[in-house]
Amino acid sequence: MDLIRPTRIRKKRMLIVLFFLFIVITSIVSMGLGYSSLSYSRLIPTFLGEGTFKEEFVLFSIRLPRIVITILAGMALALAGAILQAITSNELADPGIIGINSGAGMAITLFYLFLPIELDHSFIYMLPVVGFIGALLTVFFIYFFSFNKTVGLQPVKLVITGVGVSMALSGFMVVLMSGSEWRKVDFVAKWLSGSIWGSDWPFVIAMLPWLLILIPFSLFKANRLNLLNLSEPVAIGVGVNLKRERFVLLMTSVALAATAVSVTGGIAFIGLMAPHIAKVLIGPRHQLYLPIAILLGGWFLLLADTIGRNLVEPDGIAAGIVTALIGAPYFIYLLLKK
């Protein structure tokens, strides 16, 4: 079907290849950068199993899992943001505004500060689960208040309630932390700033299935996303089951964002920027722009983490702070443009 000019299909392919290359190049750069040096000339031998123990450890146990988790989380956040923007018909929507970051943060704060536990190995794997549950509970809470029996989910109310609840939770977290042990507060603060703390292979394995299922599922829903984004009456008119589609898509978005945030910590603005830039590049048709937004999201977060990791020795700056530094001005630019 020649609905779309062949040149636009070619542009889409070109952009996909381009951003894929960006990801590969940034990954390679990122492998060699960091506290323990691993020279670029040693990368290939280390991959082939000819590296020293130290080189192998740095590459396979520290750098690679972190790179992979960052890309996956960025992809998930970008897709979550794109879906949210479509179902609320709001270009400024980000998973952060429906309380995902603050919900996960709140749960982790409570869990960590008030349960008598130490940061050992088994505990670390509990955190994403706790964060995920916290994010889900918060979203359900917000959903409940923006739901109307006759018309279903009200997108505007969802955004307003979401912003309110997020702020309330953030305030509450500050209150909780101000009275707690310094060392524990330090960890929670790092988590909140989006420090990609869960950089280990099990986290990759935990995240991968979500993406493998939900990315194709979202592309499957591309037409309905197009219509929801367009206008409510138009979507109803062509037979979109509004209540059901909004609920299913909101849950998809929440699952994606909560999975990402519970492993990386609170990261905002990726879900806002990646879809928006992709739309500028190729237009708002979801079939075209979703794949590009996903790749962009992965690349952005990887880039942010690589920069942040190497900016200040030895710990670096959290990726969430780097994305906020780039994302906040972008957000203001979007607001001004409107």
Added chain:
Amino acid sequence: MVRLLVYDLNVSYEENLIVKDLNIHIPDKKITTIIGSNGCGKSTLLKAMTRIIPYRAGIIAFDGVRIEDEDTKSLAKKMAILPQITENAVGLTVGELVSYGRHPYQKGWGRLTQKDSEVIDWALEVTGTAAYKYQLIDTLSGGQRQRVWIAMSLAQETEMIFLDEPTTYLDIAHQLEILMLLQKLNKEQERTIVMVLHDINQAARFADYIIALKDGQVVKAGSVEEVIQREVLKEVFQIDAEIGRDIRTHKPMCISYDLLKGEECPNEKVTYSDTSVINART
């Protein structure tokens, strides 16, 4: 023959009852126009009939089935809706927007079949928008854009098309162009057209059946000759109208009109009573 029937309909926004115990039917294969003053509930009625908003009580039945009981996708194969112009189609090409009209027929991944693309091309052709197929909607003029939206509802291949003030924001030439296009669709393809119009003379010229509303109730419903009458317009719009004939179409026409003498506009009355309340308090 009647396919769409509205019986004792009540529609409300929050607690405000907008449409009250309304009974109408939509004649098949005709052009029906809903007229009335601002806030009389004509848009609300159109939205309720097309399931865009829920209704509180009564029955809206299409082919004998309540619209809320029918699967929304199969209903979308019978009725298409053109809401008031939405400005949200930024960044989409004409072809993309028109293809969304194929949604009721799509399954799974929503790839367009040969049939789909034929219908889309046909809809573009009929509305005279084929030349813009690859252009972005935001680069088109108001009249062209409205024709594209009509093409989208045509791509839905429904027997009924509902339009909410399809001529708003258009200059008089483009208004006529849109209405003539709808008339052509009605005559040549026997599509039932239901639309809300502001202009009484346009309604008189193009409609076969007119429903005149006031305060959410029907004042008069019937043929143009029956509805475009001095008494009816007096009640519906609070105007004193001079009815004559259009010298070209010979349809009834409001040649001149004045506001009714001796009766204040209801809005002004509200203002007076408001100030009296304030005065009484001070």
